[in-house]
Amino acid sequence: MSLNYTMYRSTTIGEALERTLEEFASDETITKNLVKRVLLNFDKAVNTKLATQVKNRYTFKANKLRAYRFCDNVWTFVMEDVEVKDPNKQATKYAHMKIVACDASRKG
Known part of the structure; x- marks a missing residue:
């Protein structure tokens, strides 16, 4: 891994x-x-x-993308003023959010 x-x-x-x-x-x-x-x-x-x-899908919209990077096949996003909507379309707002995403299908 x-x-x-x-x-x-x-x-x-x-x-x-x-x-x-x-x-x-x-x-x-x-x-x-x-x-x-x-x-x-x-x-x-x-x-x-x-x-x-996990089958839930969330959507988000940020007013400001503060930083992003791609290193070792991992994306990192740092955002401000983010609105997140759950599958029922309920929205929640966050002042700051960091998302780290990697390829789950990769063999390591």
């Missing part, structure tokens, strides 16, 4: 998983190698589920 697909480790559940695994490793309950394997499985599972089971 490419490092590009570790972005979900910065979510609440990903951070909690990493903290728990670090505690287990420091107590020598599990090995560092097992920690790496669990995190790689987490990365793979999250990406697979999002690619195959």
